[in-house]
Amino acid sequence: MNDDLYKPFLMSIETARDEAPDVRTFRLRFAQEGDRAQFFQRYRVGMFGLYGVPGEGESTFCVASPPTRTDHIECTFRKVGRVTQALQDLEVGQSLTFRGPYGNHFPIDSWKGRDLLFIAGGIALPPMRSVIWNILDRRAEFGKVAVVYGARTTADLVYKHELAEWAARPDMTLVTTVDPGGQTPDWKGKVGFVPAVLKELAPSAKNCVAVLCGPPIMIKLTLPVLAALGFAPKDIYTTLENRMKCGVGKCGRCNVGSVYVCKDGPVFTLDELSRLPAGDM
Amino acid sequence: MLAALRDAAKKLLDEKRAVLVIGYADRAGRPALFASKPEDCGRLVYDASCRQNLAAYLGKPEVRARMPVAIVAPPAVLRSIVVLTAESQVATGQVLALAVDQDSFLGTFDAAAAAELLRAKYPALGPAPDLLERVQGLSKKSAAERAAFWAEEFTKCTRCYACRAACPGCYCTRCIVEKNAPQWVSTAALGHGNYTWNVMRAFHQSGRCTLCGACEAACPQGLPLMTLNALLDREALEEFDARPGYDPQAKPFIGSWDAQDDHSYMR
Amino acid sequence: MKTDTAAVPASAATFEPRITAFVCNWCTYAGADLAGTSRLQYAPNMRIIKLPCTGRIDPLFVLKAFENGADAVLVSGCHPGDCHYTSGNYHARRRWTMFRKLLAMTGIDDDRLFFSWVSAAEGQKFADLVNDVTAKVRKAGPFRASNPGRKEC
């Protein structure tokens, strides 16, 4: 039994893609087949990992690719501190350390046959992108799929090439929007904040699951819109981020009240969140 | 003495010259008492067992939000208030000192008046004789002996930063050990990081330490931190005639210079 | 900061002191340059790290050098009055006066920590200084055993 909890495995960077200013996506390959097999045995969509650069440390973010793609994983992250800076300094072919997958996951098997509404803001699309692809890779099992994605400016939209692909798909709806003033002259999407766009779109809450992720202010203003549309708190999902060091319920810093984001989360329903102390988030 | 102290504190709150009075409570260990109502002032005490430098609370955001504040201040704490004023950490009129010494209440002072009081009544505060002896005793030893002494002491350090929390002079919102790009000081509680941390902590007190002793009193491991502070205090005095905490307009010691400063050690 | 902690073989016969020098760009570094272009011979034991001014040399740099295994550290800059930035070396001087006392108290004394003023014209002084410091450190021996801040993990 491997009880060396902090011993990571190695991944090499297969491709690197700039998504937006300071935001980059890596496609990572497992150095050892055994690690890959073990990872995908445990990986369910919504789980996270700790990505590290020896000498700089580890940083926590989601796995942005779905468990249906089993030869690699992808991650998308913004450069904000020492570790993410070091990660972005890595080049294709170089290695990083990885621990995971950790945490709970989106219960997508329980969503079979239901409509799905994804609402994301800015850099919060990556944790949802894995879910969207997971759903699209198993498209027949689910009802209608709609994605509402907003960013401050067109430059801040991540996965631009995939947005184009999603927009072109007949089996899903994509609505993109940028904040007023954030559009370029050739912008074809909407202009306005996510809650307003959602209100205008007025998707039906009937047999629908909403997945919501974005900056706190967006979440705060979007929740009343969802409530007005008739979404029940148990049908609204989100994924939380908190500072983490261990990822496995030991280091003691990610808890919100008695809930450990690393073990009980990161995926929560609004119903679950409403029972947590808001002052600890 | 206590009656006078309590009356003065009560009066400040009554007259709304202070929103908060921070003093020592009449309980074992003499913890801080935060009095915002006049009737709370009846529990204020002062005696030799009061070890905290209450000026350390002037850096705490929750206290800064409740200015003006009055602080029960023995001479070393008066000096701290003067230093903080000189370093623009507290605005004039925002902090009042309820000055005390071993057996009397001396009155209510702002920083300028506190400096005057210090100059008149305690013009030459310095390390206590036993502290000076510690400095002199170690100075007589060989460099290797001194290194071994401190290596042994610093090994005990757990990096709890109680010393930093205790010190009114340690008011940086982000201390050098908390800066990680680059990480100058190792955060591991091992020899090298402990050495760098403790040396830098002392060094940052150059010409600023008021010898209150709160850091050493706060250290759970009993490290003789004041030996380093006292050494630097004497050096600042002997080399540069610097006595922190006597002038609210003083220029920062390390941030200023004089063309006549000694450099006999320079090759 | 990535620096070398590997131990230098410490036997007295083979001991080659490793000395880190923090110097200012305008005077001492230029003085070192002059020593070089003048083909002056001096000991090869000093690793020079150039900074804009002695005022920029944080005491942490010195501690970092000792932490990573330097046998000695030299700090050198412009003579008083010659600072390219008018007063950087005056600021530094006061700081070093305090800092060297503090380090001496903790066991790093003037066998290990050296200060000098070397101007751009003093190539010979620089060479003599390096030779002198190296000889002193050679005599003092390797610093690992008695260095209070050495890296231990």
Place this chain on the structure above:
Amino acid sequence: MKTIETSRLTDLAQALSAAGYRVVAPVAEGGVVRLREWTKGLEIALEAVPVNSMKDFLFPRSEVVARFALQEEGGFTPATNERSTPKTVVLGARPCDAAALPALDAVFNWDYRDGAYNARREAVTIMSLACAKADEHCFCTSVGGAPDGIAGADAILRPADGGKRLVFEPLTEKGRALIPAAAGTLAEGTAATQTPVAPPRRFDPEAVGRWLAANFDSPFWKEASLACLGCGACAYACPVCHCFDLQDESDRRECRRLRNWDSCGFGLFTLHASGHNPRPDQSARWRQRVTHKFSIYPQRFKTLACTGCGRCSRLCQAGMAIAETCQRIEALGR
């Protein structure tokens, strides 16, 4: 009944040391009693509660958890990281120290087994010492403990004959294994054990837990935390506090990933990279500390994360006393 003269404890330490144990014992140095590795010549100090807890030897303040060899041209390869887990006996731990072990075991085995902790845990034998007296900071009886409690201990020494003698009572296999190792320093005999002096029971932890779970936003915290200066003295002295940080340190050749103690009292503990801090002030941090010990831990692990040793209050420069906070909370709940 096995007994030992109190004055012969160093002989016992010597015998255990000779039998291959690393001996950890309370030793007075520089005016402070500290649990440390015992070496020949050191006197064992039984009077005061040591400033540090036993966790130092199970969950050290800094330890390397992973190593990487760094390559000249950039890049790295994983390197082996040897675990050092010497067979250890803690001689003279307090019952309130030993009682922390079930709480530590719970978190370090919570779904993910922490190998470094468990290896040390398996290699350690706890010989605790029943307390002959309590000071004003002791409150073990309020949190389910007792001055002669045996939770977590492998053997216990009980003061007898007015303190002249100690009665040795093994409690586990590990404890019994000490008898042959003690090589005759434990003698067969009889002695009258003293009734331990228990500190008064000051609060009911269940009542405290109930209030905590229901009063997260109480204004109580702002006022109760005003004196806290935000250092880590309490957390580092605590036998149960186990929060840590992972930090990389490297030179040109090697990177060491270190696990260092951390404290919820520090402002940076929960600070996000974005600048957002879920616990932005000291009241939120003090609330976390108390809540973790008396509400979160019982909810998650069915045990308190406090053993009533009183170290946190004994050491706190600002007089923050967790037992007093609990008493006040209990009163609020009434």
